[in-house]
Amino acid sequence: MDNLINSISEIYDKRSKAVNIENIQIEQIMTKYSNTNKPIYKMILNGSIISRNNNLVVNYTCQNCKLNNSITLNIFMRKINNSSSKCNKCVNLDLDKRSQQSDFMKENRFADSNYTSKDKPVRIKSVKEIIYESELLWDTKDDDFKSCYLRKYLNLEEFDRIKDKIISVNYSKITNLSEYKYIFNYKVNNQTLFNPMLVNIEKNLIEKPIYIKFKCENCDCEFINRDLWIQKNKYKIFCKNCNFSNNIFKIRHMLNIKKEKIIYQSQFEKKFIIFCNENNIYIQNGDTIQYPWKGKNLKYIIDFKLPEQKMLIELKDEHIWHKKQVKNGKFDKKVEFAKIHAKKIKYEYYVVFQNEYMNFIKSHLIL
Incomplete structure (x- = not known):
């Protein structure tokens, strides 16, 4: 490998000019999205790891025939990873290779003018056979x-744990998982050797579990993950919004007077749910609205909804998270669009802080 590296005379960018090659290193590195989880040799040029997405060309001298060659950096690194020191000319002029190729052609009569190709029948293996293999x-x-x-x-145990949260697979191509069996180590013909598959042995069908639609365990909304392994080691199946919230404030839930699940994230919110239940007030999870912020459409989930009182209620603690949103104007934008939504559905929107809580209860909910 050192000889091959020392043979480099120049590296240049196809779109610009020559690159400084005073500091070249080759190290084994495992890429983040590797399917094999095996390290491969990567070039480190002037302290930067060169990815496959590059426009670099390498000029080097073949150590076998001393011919100057010009190839892309990706092909050069492939030679290093394959422990190959010969250039293309050396490979094609190799006497052993040429002799073997000639013998093969003669034995199979490919060079015969009367040769006709014989199509061999291809037997397609059943899903059951491939599972056994x-x-x-x-x-x-x-x-x-x-x-x-x-x-x-x-693995199978992990899949069975989340199976009931799966609504469909591959953009609703599969909606009934009871007809399929999960095989975590299905043999495939690539470098990974195996891939998880959903198989229907009776109908001899296989389906790669991608674009999986889940039902959020917290808010019951539906969302799609590109791959199944995204949920690896996840205790709960949460959508993007609930997962984000759960990483900051632990999401829990209680039941309302109609035995429906109500989400809360603080003792303040829990206290309000208990109050509603004790006073026979029907409380629901708040509506989700969209609001613009810095060129993006964001979602704001209002804490609670009281249908009989026609109220949307946001309970606020004076924590640092809220103070930052007040300072940068994000909270005001939420309030603005929450009021627009409330007016549209003929509700009133209230923001209630802890120091205002008892006054709000007495003036709005205790008759």
Whole structure:
């Protein structure tokens, strides 16, 4: 490998000019989105790791024939990863290779003018057969390979735990998972060797579990994940909004007087739900509205809704999160569009702080 690196005379960008090559290093690095989870050799040029998405060309001298070559950096790194020192000319002029190719052509009569291709019948294996072969191949792999694979993909037990939260797979192509079995180590013909699959043995069908539609355990909304492994090691199946909130304030829930699930994130909110239940006030989760902020459409989930009183209620603590939103104007924007929404549905919107709580209860909810 060192000889190949030392043979480099120039590296240049196809779109601009030559690159400084005084500081070249080659290190084994495992890429973030690697399917194999195995490190490969990467070039570090002047302290920066060069990714595959580059426009660099390498001029180097073949150590075998001393011919100057010009190839892309990606092909050059492929030679290093494959431990290949020969240039294309050396490879094609290799006598052993040419002799083997000639013998193969003669034995199979490819060079015969009367040669006609014979189509061999292709037998397509059943899903059941491939599952059996997958198990045999899996058993041949060492513990390190299995452990590395299962750190990314869900095993059968993990899939069964979240199965009832799945509404559909592959843009609603599969909506009834009872007809399918999850195979976490289905054999595939690429470098990963295995991939999780949903299989219908009776109908001889397979489907890769992608674009999975889930039902949020917290707010019951539906959302889509690109891959199943996104939910790996997740205790709860949350949508984007609930997951974001749960990372800051722990999401919990109580039941209202109609045994419906009501979400709360603070003791202040819990206190209000208890008050409503004790006073036979029907409380619901608040509406979700959209509001513009810095060129984007964001979502704001109002805390609570009292249908009988025609109220939308936001309870606020004086925590740093709220103070920052007041300072930058984001909270005012939420209030503005919450009031527009409330007016549209003929409700009143209230923001209630802890120091105003008792006065609000007495003036609006205690008759």
